[in-house]
Amino acid sequence: xxxxxxxSANPASFRLNLFKISWLDWLLASLLWLLAMLFxxxxxxxxxxxxxxxxxxxxxxxxxxxLTQPGQLSLLPAxxxxxxxxxxxxPALVQGVCLYDLDRGPLELSADIxxxxxxxxxxxxxxxxxxxxxxDKAASHGKIDVLVLTPKQLEAVxxxxxxxxxxxxxxxxxxxxxxxxxxxxxxxxxxxxxxIETLVKSMNCELVQETAx
Numbered sequence: 001x002x003x004x005x006x007x008s009a010n011p012a013s014f015r016l017n018l019f020k021i022s023w024l025d026w027l028l029a030s031l032l033w034l035l036a037m038l039f040x041x042x043x044x045x046x047x048x049x050x051x052x053x054x055x056x057x058x059x060x061x062x063x064x065x066x067l068t069q070p071g072q073l074s075l076l077p078a079x080x081x082x083x084x085x086x087x088x089x090x091p092a093l094v095q096g097v098c099l100y101d102l103d104r105g106p107l108e109l110s111a112d113i114x115x116x117x118x119x120x121x122x123x124x125x126x127x128x129x130x131x132x133x134x135x136d137k138a139a140s141h142g143k144i145d146v147l148v149l150t151p152k153q154l155e156a157v158x159x160x161x162x163x164x165x166x167x168x169x170x171x172x173x174x175x176x177x178x179x180x181x182x183x184x185x186x187x188x189x190x191x192x193x194x195x196i197e198t199l200v201k202s203m204n205c206e207l208v209q210e211t212a213x
């Protein structure tokens with residue numbers, strides 16, 4: 001039976017080997033820790049995406065639904081700090097909003113353009129993302145007519161079209177069934193505000209009842 005003799009060189013060699021083993025253990029532990037953190041972060045990210053609709057605060061559509069109903073045009077109240085209903089609200093603007101819920105039918109928006117003041121229309125998803133915008137310059141013969149639909153509703157409308165006549169209205173396919181139209185009209189002077197409000201309130205915003213086939 002042979003015995004292990006530790007010479008003067010053996011302690012240093014032993015410490016070096018021990019250092020190598022410890023360094024390898026530390027590296028493996030760090031990699032395991034990093035992989036665990038990546039797994040947890042990925043899991044939290046996936047769960048948060050699925051839970052976001054339930055946990056998020058009220059979106060733009062939900063906030064606006066406290067003021068009006070789908071198929072009705074209402075004026076927004078004057079903006080107050082921390083109580084804005086629409087982004088970038090300007091006291092010089094008269095703002096109207098028209099909600100839509102395409103499960104109830106397509107949205108028909110029409111307006112007679114009077115005067116040469118600034119007038120804009122932005123068509124938005126329920127979170128406020130703009131998917132189409134236009135100004136009064138897009139009016140045809142002094143009138144704006146827009147129909148907002150789902151792809152299926154658009155197919156039904158096109159099926160009833162007269163092949164010899166072009167559609168009179170602009171047809172927009174909405175990316176979501178719920179959303180709203182934000183109308184901005186500039187009142188250049190305070191004395192004009194009442195007339196501009198009357199103009200916005202005169203616009204037609206309604207849900208068109210679909211006929212059964």
